[in-house]
Amino acid sequence: MLLTFYILGTVSVLSALGVLVCRSPVYSAMSLVCSFFCLGGIYILMNVEFVAVIQILVYAGAILVLFLFVIMLLNIVPTGESVRFNLPVLIAFGIAVGLFAQISGLFLGDIQFGPKDVYTAEAISEEGSIGLIGRLLYGEFVLPFEAISILLLVAVIGAVIIGKRRLN
């Protein structure tokens, strides 16, 4: 179990790095797919198969396909530019490292996400992760859930309005 986690974690981090390092956007996108796959694997290790599958379905199956579509349609050629270390990049790098250190510090400390002793492994396996997620989405969080649906509608309308070809 632990070994699987480390393998998946390492591959995930390496392919996330690949997204940044690869010069060809298509390779970057494929590295991202690989990274998402490993994340999906880690979710399965955590017994939340639903999240794992949704991760693959939504990211690898839908969003990355759209990315690839755009990349291929735009026919972006690799520029051959590499990252230069000038001052702004260094500052951004510093901030990123600082944030990372801070977040890791948080996780290493004794923090508890969410209410204690409610979503234990037993509770999840008893009702199934989908049941629990569904109960939360349509129970406690129904207001933001519905608000998101309006938000998506607005996004669709906006995309059509802005992207539509002009009718003469």
Added chain:
Amino acid sequence: MFMLPELIIVLTAFVVLLLDLFFAEEQKKILPVLALIGVLIAMGNVIFWMPEQGVVFGGRFVFDSLGAWFKLIFLAASGATILLSWDRLVGKVSDAGSRLEHPGEFYSILLFTLSGMMFLISARDLVTLYVSLELATIPLFVLVAWKRENAFSGEAGLKYVILGILSSAVLIYGLGILYALGGSMVLEEIGKNLSPSPAFWLATALIVAGIGFKLALVPFHMWAADVYQGAPTPITAHLSVASKSAGLALMFLLFFRVLGPAVSEWNGFLAILATITMTLGNGVAIVQQNIKRFMAFSSISQAGYLIMGFIGPFPEGMPAMIFYLLAYLFTNLLVFAVIVFYANETGAEAISDYRGLSRTNPLMALAMMIGLFSLAGIPPLSGFVGKFFLFSVASKAGLHWLVAVAAVNSTVSLYYYLRIVRQMYIEPAEENAVRLPVSPVLASTVGLTLLGTVLVGILPGFYENIAQSVAAAEWWSIGR
């Protein structure tokens, strides 16, 4: 049932969107009427329930009198935006470049962002808060880029999207850390569990940056001028009033429900933020030539005054802030109504284009002058009264230097507001200038906002009412 105003707005938006599908081009003129009726009903609803308090969804949505004031401001600002954009959407403008298309989609998106703002001030947990914030901002990206064939509008939309998303990312990073520290989604619970630590300060910094973007506080104001200039003018008005009020609502919720209990001393920090915001806004406004860019920097400096309301032993300053927001709402919309009127007829946006307006349209020029004077804070207009209350908050908190800075800034602002008055009253009109026709809708908008600008300052009772609402609001018993 306390969610009824929001539901009415969402329902109206859907009705407008659906009717747009079935209506012929000629019939679409009724859509703004429908949208306005929805807003008015919701407004009546909010006023009806104002004295009460109600909880929906187990405390995730709370209606209180303080939130009701915010909701009224959002509703009034959106109603005014509907009025301002009316002529442009039904095609009754002389300047073809000002015309806007797709009325059904325009009004429904406007109403959706309004509903997002109203959900925002009632939200009591992080998820609802963040989702309603996005519901309030994402539709604005679309509205800003509505005239996409116009290069300025497209640029504004792009800038607004990218910086808006960036600020949301920064904000949610901060909220995520708060969730980890507080161990709860509920704002009050997080507030109770927090204590100052490095992670807490990191979260605070990220949240301040996120809110700073939304409110266009210096140094997060870079997007404002370009976006205000490129957006269709009614949307600029909406951004400068409704969006700013939503930013204040967000700041209020996060600062004083979540971060407040852990931090005892905000005043110095807020005073510095207010000082640099108003000073830079004023300083840059002096040299602007385009009236929309000018109003952008003017509204940046106004935001500087507004956040003075957070100073002091909380919530002493809140009534002053809400009162000033009310005054700012009417005043700014009055100025924008005249700008929209002028742009509708001529398409002109430069300050120098306004010369001689008092000869051709004396009433419009007078309204504009009153609005500008109120923005500058000249008694007895509402802007002066509002500033008076705000400055007294700072002075009560012992920040006399801030009062001095703000007073100096007000004087400076008078100088550049007078630049426009000079163009209208002293500079001669063009040789062949004729009287520009005023559409009934815009005339009534100007009339209503003018009435508001004057009455809010003169009528007693507004401030007392707001102060009572603030004192009675639900958080007061739970808060610190």
Added chain:
Amino acid sequence: MDMLDFFPSSILQAADTSWQTVTIAQRASSAFRDHDLSGTIGYLLLGLLFTAGLLTVLGLVLIYAERKLAGHFQCRLGPMRVGWHGILQSAADGLKLLLKEDIVPENADKLLHLGAPVLSLMATVLTLAILPLSPTLQVVDLNIGVIYVTAVTSLGVLAILIAGWSSNNKWSLLGAMRAGAQIISYELSATLSLLVMVLLSGSLQLSEIIQSQSDGWWIWKSHLVGVIAFVTFLISTTAELNRTPFDLPEGESELTGGFHTEYSGLRFAFFFLAEFVNMFVASALIVTLFFGGWMPFYIGGWDGFNSIMGLIPPGIWFAGKSAFFIFLLMWFRWTFPRLRIDQLMSLEWKILLPVGFINIFLAALIVLFEWHF
């Protein structure tokens, strides 16, 4: 533990609707719990072998079936030379493809060009693993089976897009673009139909969906809702398979071979195999969701008839039902003319999707008020 004995017994045992599902993965884990190392490894190997064997057998059988059917639809005999009635034709074809020169275009993106067929086949194999061919013939039984199928099949699009782009050929790219647009669009209504069945059966687990049909298949039980879902699923799954009348991605008269124009030899065989096995996966899903999976065909009250039907083992039921739908898909191919791209898109977005939305709404009502039988 003798693993050889469950194979014949499970396949040939008479169908009994009260059967409990015992998957190969469950056998492996129970062997693991009993510290039976050889059993664990044996069952794991069995699972692998089963999937690989199924892939091979399906490839051989389906390609032969398609060629033979095509022949008869066109009043020809089809392959006749290799073996009795050409029965060894696919094996001979496979051998030929294996021995063919594997050409990679000079300007192609080598790594992705080589990787795409593997990714395509991988997506297919991953779905094979969870298909419940009979109560005991299922490699794993995930509790999120239906979403898993959707997720994994959506990876096939990635493979096609990568194949088209990396070939550095305009026909390939155009074909890949068409395939991508088509699959993404039709995936929506396919998923909506799947969700209708999930609503009705109350589970995402394929074995449970089958068990929920022990008193009647969903196509009968669910009034019109199931029928509409079945029809939309059939249409959209045909489109997802890129088969005629939706075979624009490889419309040979305009795009040479579509996304696999530049592929030859074994790599072409991979795409080909994936396409045919996907057809089986689609049919197997239709059978599982709408036609009772491995359940026998019973008629209420006809005890004699039912007992005869019950004698037929579940594996055979499943195979027979799937064979029927595979035949249906092949029948489509040799009957319908190809759609134009705009017709294809308006069929999905203006007809199937709204119908799907209304259907899922009706299904929710039916489930809420328990109107189904």
